[in-house]
Amino acid sequence: MSEQISVRVLFFGATADESGMRSMHLDVPAGANSHDAFELVLQQHPRLASHKLLFSVNQQYSNGDEVLNEGDDLAIFTAVSGG
Numbered sequence: 339m340s341e342q343i344s345v346r347v348l349f350f351g352a353t354a355d356e357s358g359m360r361s362m363h364l365d366v367p368a369g370a371n372s373h374d375a376f377e378l379v380l381q382q383h384p385r386l387a388s389h390k391l392l393f394s395v396n397q398q399y400s401n402g403d404e405v406l407n408e409g410d411d412l413a414i415f416t417a418v419s420g421g
């Protein structure tokens with residue numbers, strides 16, 4: 339069995355409404371990147387896929403390539419347009 343790490347997933351705005359929670363812990367395989375974790379969240383909360391989503395790792399916008407470490411924060415939020 340491969341080693342697992344735990345990251346905290348934070349939901350904001352519409353993503354909190356869709357998921358029904360503000361945060362959760364997610365176990366991912368060691369070496370997983372932020373995109374892998376994001377996909378696992380979508381599997382658990384498929385209604386999120388209907389939104390245009392952005393995510394960040396430890397308060398930095400993510401491109402999906404960042405390798406996650408134990409205790410990292412993965413924030414998921416909807417894209418906001420300015421005006």
